[in-house]
Amino acid sequence: MVSEIFEGLRRAIEMIISGNPAVIDATLRSLYVSGTATLLALVWSLPIGIIIGSKNFRGKRLLKGTFNALLGIPTVGLGLILYLMFSKSGPLGMFHMLYKPTAIIIGQAILITPIMVSFSANAIEAVGTEVKDLAKTLGASEAEASMAVLREALPGVTLAVIASFNRAIAELGIALMLGGNIAGLTRVLTTSIALETTRGNFELGIALTIILLLIVFSLNFAVNMLKREQT
Amino acid sequence: MKALLSLYGITKKYGEITALNGVNLEILEKDLLAIIGPNGAGKTTMLKIMAGIETPTKGKIIYKGRQITHNFDVIRRNFTMVFQKTVVFNTTVFNNVAYGLKIRGIPKNEIKSLVDEALELVKLEGYENRQAKKLSGGEQQRVALARALVLRPEMLLLDEPTANLDPKTTSIIEEVINYANRELGTTVVIATHNMFQVQKIAKKAALILNGRIIEKGTIEEIFLKPSLVMTNFAGFENVFVGNAKPTGKGTALIELGNGLEIEAAIEKSGKVTVYVRPEDVIVSKIPLESSARNVLKGRIIEVSDSGQVVRLKVDAGKVITSQITRRSFEEMKLNVGTEVFLTFKASSVHVA
Numbered sequence: 001m002v003s004e005i006f007e008g009l010r011r012a013i014e015m016i017i018s019g020n021p022a023v024i025d026a027t028l029r030s031l032y033v034s035g036t037a038t039l040l041a042l043v044w045s046l047p048i049g050i051i052i053g054s055k056n057f058r059g060k061r062l063l064k065g066t067f068n069a070l071l072g073i074p075t076v077g078l079g080l081i082l083y084l085m086f087s088k089s090g091p092l093g094m095f096h097m098l099y100k101p102t103a104i105i106i107g108q109a110i111l112i113t114p115i116m117v118s119f120s121a122n123a124i125e126a127v128g129t130e131v132k133d134l135a136k137t138l139g140a141s142e143a144e145a146s147m148a149v150l151r152e153a154l155p156g157v158t159l160a161v162i163a164s165f166n167r168a169i170a171e172l173g174i175a176l177m178l179g180g181n182i183a184g185l186t187r188v189l190t191t192s193i194a195l196e197t198t199r200g201n202f203e204l205g206i207a208l209t210i211i212l213l214l215i216v217f218s219l220n221f222a223v224n225m226l227k228r229e230q231t
Numbered sequence: 232m233k234a235l236l237s238l239y240g241i242t243k244k245y246g247e248i249t250a251l252n253g254v255n256l257e258i259l260e261k262d263l264l265a266i267i268g269p270n271g272a273g274k275t276t277m278l279k280i281m282a283g284i285e286t287p288t289k290g291k292i293i294y295k296g297r298q299i300t301h302n303f304d305v306i307r308r309n310f311t312m313v314f315q316k317t318v319v320f321n322t323t324v325f326n327n328v329a330y331g332l333k334i335r336g337i338p339k340n341e342i343k344s345l346v347d348e349a350l351e352l353v354k355l356e357g358y359e360n361r362q363a364k365k366l367s368g369g370e371q372q373r374v375a376l377a378r379a380l381v382l383r384p385e386m387l388l389l390d391e392p393t394a395n396l397d398p399k400t401t402s403i404i405e406e407v408i409n410y411a412n413r414e415l416g417t418t419v420v421i422a423t424h425n426m427f428q429v430q431k432i433a434k435k436a437a438l439i440l441n442g443r444i445i446e447k448g449t450i451e452e453i454f455l456k457p458s459l460v461m462t463n464f465a466g467f468e469n470v471f472v473g474n475a476k477p478t479g480k481g482t483a484l485i486e487l488g489n490g491l492e493i494e495a496a497i498e499k500s501g502k503v504t505v506y507v508r509p510e511d512v513i514v515s516k517i518p519l520e521s522s523a524r525n526v527l528k529g530r531i532i533e534v535s536d537s538g539q540v541v542r543l544k545v546d547a548g549k550v551i552t553s554q555i556t557r558r559s560f561e562e563m564k565l566n567v568g569t570e571v572f573l574t575f576k577a578s579s580v581h582v583a
Contacts, residue, residue, distance in 0.1 A: 138331035
């Protein structure tokens with residue numbers, strides 16, 4: 001078994017170096033799907049994060065608590081709910097999104113929304129009203145002062161975005177249930193790994209896993225560098 | 232002199248708490264006004280209202296004869312505030328100081344020379360490219376001051392600008408404040424509970440207690456009637472009211488109550504108000520043999536840590552505050568309950 005693993009590892013590296021089409025296809029699709037999901041989630045999560053992080057309103061704690069509670073939502077659970085929504089007889093069935101990349105993108109965007117909202121709200125809250133007051137007393141308008149706060153919170157918001165992307169690219173449940181793992185259409189890194197492993201194609205599974213790990217690790221490394229820059 | 236800003240019946244409530252209660256105050260152009268009061272008296276709230284970053288619950292604000300009701304932009308553009316807790320943007324010193332200029336759309340080359348000038352004023356030449364957050368507390372506060380002054384504000388509002396700073400930084404900041412007021416004609420309002428600073432730099436003072444101004448006037452007026460005003464300073468650091476008896480040798484013994492007597496280098500008799508700078512009070516574990524006339528024995532009842540310096544409250548009959556360096560504090564292994572001796576010179580006792 002040990003020699004099999006080493007053999008698998010050797011052939012996996014060969015596959016990556018030689019540019020195996022299955023490896024490249026799954027990698028690019030994963031980057032595309034999860035990257036788009038991250039950008040999509042950012043569109044609504046950042047404004048929500050800014051509001052929670054900088055404004056006081058009734059129900060703020062409840063809202064924050066809800067997003068915190070949803071941080072660990074199981075991907076299969078969310079996958080099931082969205083599957084029922086997207087399926088032919090579901091309320092969103094008329095859009096025919098099931099088993100298309102769009103479905104995975106939307107699913108992952110929803111999955112990572114709590115991470116992005118919570119993390120960015122915390123980052124903005126940490127900057128505090130002090131920076132806003134400071135900007136104002138230096139002559140900034142309300143909008144300019146908010147920009148100053150956002151600029152101060154940028155490292156924290158970047159962390160939120162990267163953590164979200166990592167969660168999206170590494171999840172399996174949603175990609176499998178909403179995408180269906182169709183080769184050349186919805187097959188991404190995680191679904192390929194699951195499939196190839198059950199098929200006994202260990203070397204391909206290992207190659208894909210190495211790539212997935214490389215993506216996640218290099219992003220985490222970048223995050224750490226960013227953090228060190230800050231302190 | 233014309234009035235720059237007038238406050239009429241300003242009240243500020245935060246929920247149930249009334250921070251300011253019907254404050255009336257007129258600030259003339261080129262004034263250098265100190266707002267004195269203990270923590271929680273409403274000093275910061277008052278400055279924030281004057282800076283246009285806090286709206287009063289009730290009352291009128293008149294800026295150069297014009298009532299300001301909703302649009303505080305005009306105040307924000309012309310007045311600047313420096314906060315007690317130094318806030319710097321997480322970027323270079325240059326970008327910090329240039330912030331207000333950029334917002335005002337000043338051309339780049341002009342910004343460069345204005346920033347250089349401002350940094351020179353606070354003795355931070357050559358710091359342009361340093362990260363502001365990596366500077367010491369004193370340096371950060373000087374960046375904050377440069378960042379405010381570079382805008383040539385009509386009025387500079389300072390909230391305890393030298394609290395917890397080392398003496399060297401304090402004197403640089405005091406010099407700059409004086410320079411701005413005298414040479415640039417900047418109106419200055421400074422909130423402080425440092426009596427020494429008030430006497431040293433301010434022209435006028437207003438005393439605030441529980442959100443009300445209870446006394447205002449020129450420094451001479453305020454400090455010459457200590458019996459009336461200064462008794463209200465109970466709770467201020469190292470300000471005591473006592474009875475002076477001249478010794479006939481160029482000093483006076485001042486009875487502060489609770490059996491506490493201190494010697495001051497002034498021949499005075501009768502009721503006086505005295506003040507000792509916390510920095511001038513030396514702390515030791517054994518009595519010091521020195522030329523200093525005052526050696527008191529007491530016990531530490533409170534330790535407040537503020538970075539490079541530590542403030543100790545020592546019960547020696549009256550509570551006396553001493554400010555020492557963090558290094559001394561650690562080396563002497565001081566803590567609440569430690570028995571210590573306080574030593575200060577008769578000439579360190581300021582008598583009003």
